[in-house]
């Protein structure tokens with residue numbers, strides 16, 4: 001896997017970007033591989049920040065969770081959507097194939113890998129963090145200071161290192177304002193069950209799973225511990241999970257470690273603080289990456305934040321606009337909300353209920369909230385639009401061009 005990581009680092013270096021003030025960050029990338037083609041780095045992102053719960057936008061223009069893994073998945077979704085359009089236009093793709101149901105699937109032999117330059121935050125990183133901290137600080141975060149957690153409850157940040165297998169919200173720092181963003185470990189486990197295409201992608205893409213997760217910056221002496229933690233965090237704690245719609249199934253990714261150093265990591269820079277900025281890039285799109293700060297493109301003035309050309313490419317509003325290109329037969333009315341488009345993916349929603357609904361392994365999942373999903377394709381909030389998902393809804397036909 002090291003040549004793949006070196007190629008990612010070389011591409012990142014070609015952007016000639018550095019976080020300001022020598023602050024560190026985390027780098028993530030999604031790579032598609034095939035037996036008969038060079039590796040295809042389809043997305044690259046950096047970032048360590050997410051929006052406080054009090055500052056979530058209802059209009060879809062701001063990216064709330066700017067951790068590298070989350071941005072890299074969304075940027076990869078943009079690439080997958082664009083590849084669907086290319087496949088439809090040319091009838092050829094090295095990576096995707098038209099499935100019998102009209103959607104697109106990964107071509108046989110194609111694998112998706114996620115690289116992340118440090119252990120994902122949350123469950124996968126708790127014991128490694130504790131092992132690397134000074135003993136006094138680790139003891140302060142230990143179970144002696146926290147009450148027992150009720151079944152299905154969510155731990156905040158790094159509270160109580162010793163609780164393993166639990167859902168955690170971001171961020172790790174106890175002095176940061178609380179958020180409604182789940183930790184990257186939890187999101188990886190969700191992608192391992194529901195796929196990286198998400199609800200928005202589910203009607204044009206068959207479920208797509210990460211085959212491999214490549215993690216950097218874990219000392220060799222801790223590989224065995226971190227491997228055990230990743231296996232639990234990404235898949236084992238979800239279990240076999242019966243009762244999913246037939247096309248969904250838990251897929252445990254294979255975890256690899258790399259010793260290739262990331263130039264802007266905490267370990268290399270030795271800086272005490274992480275950067276507020278995120279970089280976000282999708283292959284075969286704009287040549288230059290976007291730089292985001294507080295979930296918006298750097299330099300966007302408040303009054304221009306809703307303009308299409310100011311939107312972050314991975315914002316919900318921009319992804320909804322791209323989705324409408326894939327589904328031209330489904331014009332969105334002014335009262336069609338982002339949430340209602342996601343609810344059209346009924347098999348996906350059934351699988352999601354099986355994973356995070358009442359009595360399930362992830363019953364404590366903290367959603368960003370319906371209030372952030374009631375915007376239409378113009379970014380306007382549609383009053384009274386929130387839907388209660390009807391479990392008896394017939395599966396809608398998939399989108400066929």
Ligand SMILES: [Zn+2]
Pocket residue numbers: 067068069120121183184185
């Ligand atoms: Zn994270």
